[in-house]
Amino acid sequence: MIVIESINHVSLTVSDLDASINFYKEMFDFEAVEKYSTENQVFMRMGEILISLNRLEGFRNTESSKPIISFYIDEEDFEDAVDELNETGIDIVYGPENIRNGKTIVFVDPDDNKIELCYPKL
Numbered sequence: 099m100i101v102i103e104s105i106n107h108v109s110l111t112v113s114d115l116d117a118s119i120n121f122y123k124e125m126f127d128f129e130a131v132e133k134y135s136t137e138n139q140v141f142m143r144m145g146e147i148l149i150s151l152n153r154l155e156g157f158r159n160t161e162s163s164k165p166i167i168s169f170y171i172d173e174e175d176f177e178d179a180v181d182e183l184n185e186t187g188i189d190i191v192y193g194p195e196n197i198r199n200g201k202t203i204v205f206v207d208p209d210d211n212k213i214e215l216c217y218p219k220l
Contacts, residue, residue: 107148108167112209113157121207159210168214179215
């Protein structure tokens, strides 16, 4: 058995690195911490969460794909987050719905990568 300590990072494929950097910065306050010289990848951090954005020209996620990045959000902040999503006109693909004594909402980034905000944690 391989013993792991935690997730190092989550990697997402995007078509426009600058647009995706701006999306994750504006939506969640992620900060670019390392950009490779090839300019096809950037690591972004928000608190202890690290994501890698990898540019692939012409990429577009499909509606039937299952990959999703799920962020836990405090119960008291959930409705404010839903309001902000509605105000910014971001495409909501599911929810808000009740789950596991909490709530979930799923929306997409500029490349249709699915993002979930939910509580409680699994």
